[in-house]
Amino acid sequence: MFFHKKRNVHGLILLDKPSGMSSNQALQxxxxxFNAKKAGYIGTLDPLATGMLPICFGECAKFSSYLTESNKRYHVIAKLGEKTSTSDSYGIVIEKRPILFTNFQLNASIKELTGLINQIxxxxxxxxxxxxxxxxYARQGxxxxRKIRKVMIYSIDSVIQxxxxxxxxxxxxxxxYIRTLIEDLGEKLGCGAHVIFLRRLQVASYSYTKLVKITDLYKLLNKNNTKNINFFQKIDNLLMPIDSPVSFLPEVYLSCTESYHFKLGQIVNYQSNIKNSLVRVIEKKDKKFIGLGRINTEALLIPYRLVSIY
Structure with a gap:
């Protein structure tokens, strides 16, 4: 690419990851x-999978853990009767079994895999x-x-077989792990199964309508390849704000003087009906997000995590 000096980019984009590409390849x-100095993705998607891959740039990464902890929604299609080495269609078939289960057995198996379950x-x-x-390690045979982990399956809906x-x-x-969920379902049904299609539809409460494709970014780049500033303005407009990962937290507004002390890491007196809670701290004058604070019962706003670009 023709750009040399990396840019300080801050914000979040919801990438529609294409199939056949690792999450890290998509990130790079x-x-x-974006010609960005710093960026990272949240929640690895398998190469087979497509869909929502949040990418945090710059200071936004400080708040990415709140998305890592969030719930996810997927659309999955599995092939029954075949178990593969990788639990998806990228692996080799290691076992074939007849498909003999009843509708009652299917519903019972799905019910067993709903709620708090164990996964390896x-x-x-x-x-x-x-x-x-x-x-x-697996590629070397x-x-x-692996330790058993407990995960929560809130719902399995719109089942079509x-x-x-x-x-x-x-x-x-x-x-x-959706591949593990499918493999476990295949075992309960006695026929084996593996994933042939997987799409992440949702992370936290982010809307599916905000997804951006890599091909769309390249189209913008090709249209503006002689106007670097114009191109960067256009793609930067696609970014969601730095505080997007913590948008569920309440906002508090500080005056210029209060903001000055808060940004220095100092405790600020703040009267609020919010108690013992993290809050998004906004500088009233410029409407800028300057970090997270915690309001305690003594009406004090304590700096928790600060944005360092202002």
Whole structure:
């Protein structure tokens, strides 16, 4: 690319990750297009998967953990009767079994997989063991003992089963592996199963309508490749605010004097009906988000996490 000096970019974009690309590959492409110094993604999507991949730029990364902890919604299609080495269609078929379950057994199995359940993450996951992702061990034919984790499956809806395919949407907690969910469902049904389509529809409360495709970013780049400033203005307009990951928290507004002390990390006297809660702190004059604070019962606003660009 023709840009040289990296830019300080701050905000969040909801990328519509394409299939066939790792989350990190998608991140690097977007980071390069924005010519950004610092960026990171939230919630790894498998190469097979598409859909919502939040990317935080600059100071926004300070608040990304609130999205990491959030619930996710997926649309999944699985093939029944075949178990693969990776629990998805990227692996090789290691077992074939007939599809003999009844509708009653299907409903019972889905019910068993709803609520608080145990999962053993796939060897082809990005979980690290001794600092190395499990999938790298798996590619060498190694099997590492994984800890059972508890995850919450809030709902499995719109279930359609026809012939050797099953399709549904699932709302789940952080840390849920949809490939593992499908593999477990296949075992309960006695036929095996693997994921052939996976799309993340939602992270926290972010709207599906705000997704941006890499191809759209490249189109803007090609149209403006001789007008760098114009291009950056256009793509920066696609960014959501720095405080997007914490938009569920209440706002408080500070005067210039109060903001000055708060930004220095000093406690500010603040009368509010909010008690013992984190709040988004906004500078009243410029309507700028300057960080998170905590209001305690003594009517004090205590700096919690500050934005360092103002």
């Amino acid at each position: 492409k977007v980071k390069s297009i 993450p796939s060897m082809y996951s990005a979980i690290k063991y001794n600092g190395i992702p499990l999938y790298k 190694l099997n590492i003992k 026809k012939d050797n395919l099953i399709e549904f949407t699932v709302l789940c907690s952080k840390g849920t």
